Amino acid sequence: MEWSEAITELGGEPGAWPRLEARYAEPHRRYHTLAHAAAVARDSAWLAEDLGDAERAIVAVAAWTHDVVYDAKPGEDERASAAWARAALAGVAEAHVERVEGLILATIGHDAPPGDLLATALLDADLAVLGAPEAQYADYARGVREEYAKYPDDVWREGRIAVLERMLARELYRSEPARTRWASAAERNLTTELTHWRGGRTDHR
Incomplete structure (x- = not known):
């Protein structure tokens, strides 16, 4: 779901998009760019396709904003992104704003209650790259x-x-x-990278 569609569904104004684009275009970013946010929005929409319109919109807004602040400071970045999302959701019902914030914060530890279908869609989509083809993973x-x-x-x-x-x-x-779509490839990719970094150790642990 696109940003404007998701924000409109929740009763807000999509005017924050230029600021969001500018954030994701910061020169220090290499992976956590707008392309990553768009991929998470796309994959989370697929995983959330059976949810209601408002729920899918909440997942979409969280996907677009989950890395909007990114300075390679784990934990701090997610909390700052959640705060950015809150500011961008002026006019949206507080319950929806809190839900978006909670989903973004769930990406800190990639954990949430098992029955949280919105978090499941977002968190699985955020890790989709791990199961990408070898060159894309590299x-x-x-x-x-x-x-x-x-x-x-x-x-x-x-x-x-x-x-x-x-x-x-x-x-x-x-x-x-x-799991069906990405798990096998993810295990191969992670194992290959782990072998690479272990091979670079000088103490042969």
Whole structure:
């Protein structure tokens, strides 16, 4: 669902779009761009297709805004994005605003109650890139590394290894459609990247 359609469905004004575009066009971004937000909006719409109109609009707004503030500061970025979304939703019912905020904040730990279908759609869509074709996944991994360029290779390597190990130790996708579509490829991609970073260790752990 497009931004203007989603905002209108919730009773708001879509005038924040130019500011949203400007945020996603910031020069330090490599992966967390408007293309990523659009992909999450597209995939979450597919996963939320059986929900009501207002629920699908809430998921869409959360998808478009979940990385609108991105400075490679995990936790801080999501909280700032939630605050940005609140400001952009002037005129929207408070219950809907709170729901959007909660969905964005759920992306901090990628966790939510099992029965939360809106969070399931957003969180699974946000991880869809993990199950992308090999070349697309490589572009994602390279882009994220460039966004964290302030960290030297050895620090990045150990942090990335820990992230990859955590992802491989859990079930990545909450919904059956997402698991069917992305899980196998995601496991291959993550394992390949993990092998790469482990191979770069100098202490041969």
